Amino acid sequence: MNRGEQLIARALAGPLDAAEQRELCDLLQQQPALREAFAAHAALHACLGPALEDELAREKFLAGTLQAARAADAADFTAKVRRKLTSIRRRRMLTWMATATAAAALVLLVFFMQVGSPPAAALATVARIAAQDSASTYRVGDPFGPGSRLHLQAGLVELDLQGRGTMIVEGPLELEFTGPLGATLKRGRVLLHVNARGYGYKLTSPQGSIVDLGTTFGVAVDELSGEVETHVLAGEVKTFPGDGNEVVLLQANQALRLGASSQQRIPMNADAFYTALPPIQHQAVRMVHWPMESVDAPGSGTRTHGFADVDYALRFPVAPDAPDAPDAADAPLPELPKSVDGPFGQALFFDGAGRYAESHFRGIAGAKERTVAFWVKVPEHFDLEQGYSMLSWGQFAEENAGSVWQVSVNPDKRDGPVGRLRVGVHGGKAIGTTDLRDGRWHHLAVVLYEVPGREFGKNVLLYVNGELEPLSRRVLGVMDTQIGSADHGVWFGRDVTSAAHSGRFFRGGLDEVYIFDAALTQEQVRELMERNQPPIGEGKRSHEWTAYVETDFN
Amino acid sequence: MGQGAEDRKAVFAAIVQANQAWVRGYFRARLRDWASADDLAQDVFVTAYLKLRQFRGDASVASWLHGIAHNHLRNFIRKHREAAIGGSEELQALLDDSLKQGESGSEMPARFDALAECLQGLPKQARVLLEQRYVEGRSVGEIAEDAGKGYSALTMQLHRLRGMLADCISREMRRKAL
Numbered sequence: 063m064n065r066g067e068q069l070i071a072r073a074l075a076g077p078l079d080a081a082e083q084r085e086l087c088d089l090l091q092q093q094p095a096l097r098e099a100f101a102a103h104a105a106l107h108a109c110l111g112p113a114l115e116d117e118l119a120r121e122k123f124l125a126g127t128l129q130a131a132r133a134a135d136a137a138d139f140t141a142k143v144r145r146k147l148t149s150i151r152r153r154r155m156l157t158w159m160a161t162a163t164a165a166a167a168l169v170l171l172v173f174f175m176q177v178g179s180p181p182a183a184a185l186a187t188v189a190r191i192a193a194q195d196s197a198s199t200y201r202v203g204d205p206f207g208p209g210s211r212l213h214l215q216a217g218l219v220e221l222d223l224q225g226r227g228t229m230i231v232e233g234p235l236e237l238e239f240t241g242p243l244g245a246t247l248k249r250g251r252v253l254l255h256v257n258a259r260g261y262g263y264k265l266t267s268p269q270g271s272i273v274d275l276g277t278t279f280g281v282a283v284d285e286l287s288g289e290v291e292t293h294v295l296a297g298e299v300k301t302f303p304g305d306g307n308e309v310v311l312l313q314a315n316q317a318l319r320l321g322a323s324s325q326q327r328i329p330m331n332a333d334a335f336y337t338a339l340p341p342i343q344h345q346a347v348r349m350v351h352w353p354m355e356s357v358d359a360p361g362s363g364t365r366t367h368g369f370a371d372v373d374y375a376l377r378f379p380v381a382p383d384a385p386d387a388p389d390a391a392d393a394p395l396p397e398l399p400k401s402v403d404g405p406f407g408q409a410l411f412f413d414g415a416g417r418y419a420e421s422h423f424r425g426i427a428g429a430k431e432r433t434v435a436f437w438v439k440v441p442e443h444f445d446l447e448q449g450y451s452m453l454s455w456g457q458f459a460e461e462n463a464g465s466v467w468q469v470s471v472n473p474d475k476r477d478g479p480v481g482r483l484r485v486g487v488h489g490g491k492a493i494g495t496t497d498l499r500d501g502r503w504h505h506l507a508v509v510l511y512e513v514p515g516r517e518f519g520k521n522v523l524l525y526v527n528g529e530l531e532p533l534s535r536r537v538l539g540v541m542d543t544q545i546g547s548a549d550h551g552v553w554f555g556r557d558v559t560s561a562a563h564s565g566r567f568f569r570g571g572l573d574e575v576y577i578f579d580a581a582l583t584q585e586q587v588r589e590l591m592e593r594n595q596p597p598i599g600e601g602k603r604s605h606e607w608t609a610y611v612e613t614d615f616n
Numbered sequence: 617m618g619q620g621a622e623d624r625k626a627v628f629a630a631i632v633q634a635n636q637a638w639v640r641g642y643f644r645a646r647l648r649d650w651a652s653a654d655d656l657a658q659d660v661f662v663t664a665y666l667k668l669r670q671f672r673g674d675a676s677v678a679s680w681l682h683g684i685a686h687n688h689l690r691n692f693i694r695k696h697r698e699a700a701i702g703g704s705e706e707l708q709a710l711l712d713d714s715l716k717q718g719e720s721g722s723e724m725p726a727r728f729d730a731l732a733e734c735l736q737g738l739p740k741q742a743r744v745l746l747e748q749r750y751v752e753g754r755s756v757g758e759i760a761e762d763a764g765k766g767y768s769a770l771t772m773q774l775h776r777l778r779g780m781l782a783d784c785i786s787r788e789m790r791r792k793a794l
Binding site: 063075078086087090098101102103104105108109111112113114115123126128130131135196199502 | 707
């Protein structure tokens with residue numbers, strides 16, 4: 063294989079360095095045959111994804127395109143009518159009422175002749191989108207008419223039921239709108255707030271239907287088991303199991319599980335549903351960013367934005383409770399984290415034996431909104447004791463529920479499936495569904511938004527690889543992260559409860575760690591994941607990094 | 617809903633199914649961000665849907681879509697400066713020129729069909745490698761690490777595979793032309 067071919071191969075595998083770029087450009091300009099080869103390889107490189115995809119992926123693209131086309135068609139029709147009316151109004155001010163009506167009728171007549179019928183009135187519209195999977199393209203204002211479907215692989219979306227109430231839907235979900243007062247839920251979770259105009263709203267599920275009697279209720283359809291759960295948060299609903307010959311009345315704080323041939327009263331679980339979406343953020347975002355490049359230059363690249371301009375660089379102490387802590391003065395210290403290749407530059411790999419990292423940054427206090435985002439690589443073979451903490455802060459005390467903030471790989475099967483992203487505050491906790499123990503890099507983000515009071519649970523969103531993570535378990539709790547009284551700053555890789563439980567350190571890689579004092583949106587989380595780009599202007603480097611740059615590069 | 621609207625929808629669905637793969641490929645060859653590329657492909661079909669009545673059949677559907685795609689790409693590039701293949705804008709410009717010279721809108725679906733047939737004949741291991749790279753979206757470095765291979769060796773292996781597929785597509789196109 064000649065040099066030109068080698069460079070083409072490398073260009074399609076990843077970015078070339080400047081010298082290679084120059085060399086390839088020169089070769090391409092000199093050799094028409096090489097240009098042709100480059101075009102052929104690049105075209106194949108681009109087409110292989112679509113060509114190799116399975117039928118399901120193609121169907122998904124088709125469904126998304128059809129929906130986008132319908133929405134555009136409806137918008138186009140409305141815009142045409144509006145333009146026509148405006149034009150007529152200008153020309154004929156004196157008789158504008160009559161003329162506009164006639165013109166609208168004409169436009170409608172033409173439309174009927176061309177299309178067959180006007181677009182159906184929307185039964186629901188997208189009011190807010192907290193998150194949606196990367197394959198979904200819903201936008202605020204998208205309408206859903208009779209027979210139209212809402213599909214989400216993952217996400218959290220609020221719908222306006224056209225004055226009849228609101229619906230919060232959580233993916234994976236498939237929902238079909240059947241009429242002004244009805245929808246069919248095939249899988250997923252929805253929370254309905256129905257007002258007086260929506261009285262009698264009927265949600266049909268695979269195991270029966272649920273009819274609102276002026277209420278707030280949640281319905282979850284589990285696709286695998288086929289079971290349907292209805293939880294009434296306020297008011298009353300009527301449920302009609304199976305073919306609808308029987309009626310079960312459910313009141314506030316009651317719940318029912320319907321199977322294919324069974325029904326069972328269960329405890330009402332208000333934790334199972336999101337009852338609000340994150341508020342829209344207007345304030346400036348403050349952040350601290352640790353690129354995790356090297357233990358030799360721990361401040362390298364540490365950036366602050368908005369917080370006090372002090373040194374937040376990492377230190378690497380040995381915990382007194384470390385299993386490998388030296389018991390003699392001349393015993394070797396546990397090893398420092400190693401530099402390894404990360405998603406962006408270098409990353410640090412902690413060995414779980416007692417070394418951890420600490421910053422003077424104290425974290426975010428109380429129940430204030432926050433986002434923690436970073437890359438993690440969890441080994442396939444992983445002692446669960448090593449999952450207790452990737453990142454934590456606050457002051458732990460057994461009696462102070464809600465006093466800490468800790469992001470972990472869930473180590474405790476009593477709390478939920480192990481190996482999943484977990485955030486806990488000592489009491490309240492939320493646990494995701496993706497097993498992180500695969501030896502690959504994953505981008506994680508935990509977003510907490512502020513709600514009245516000091517609650518933790520329904521106001522936390524987890525993201526794995528930029529997608530909203532369905533929760534496998536959520537436990538509500540109080541929240542009041544104590545940083546004023548804490549005897550340490552933010553910890554990387556050490557269990558924040560070490561005062562009570564010693565010797566639990568993280569084993570795995572960490573890269574590009576960010577802490578924000580704001581609830582980031584999904585788009586902002588994806589920007590971090592894809593471009594390592596926080597939602598701020600250029601941040602300040604810490605003092606140490608500035609000195610490092612001046613010493614080593616100037 | 618009237619019969620006319622239903623017919624229009626059915627025609628449109630058939631157009632999307634027959635052409636979506638190469639339209640996505642068209643944008644993916646020119647944009648590093650393949651999610652944006654797929655969004656633009658969807659925009660092409662939405663435009664086609666709105667203009668379906670204006671399509672006179674003077675050219676093939678593929679040529680018509682190709683023209684719409686070209687316009688969407690031009691607008692997109694005007695608004696966004698995309699990171700380019702190989703990390704170099706100059707390289708991307710050279711590539712764009714070569715792609716422009718070599719492309720024919722009407723030929724796109726046939727080339728794509730030929731690619732699909734060539735993929736059928738691939739050995740399983742080669743197909744698994746391509747799926748890891750192009751369906752799962754894993755980087756060459758990640759695949760190499762998991763497979764215990766060198767980065768350069770895997771880069772060249774992928775290059776050879778693409779070369780073999782390009783030869784196979786040419787053979788298939790010649791065979792069909794006979």
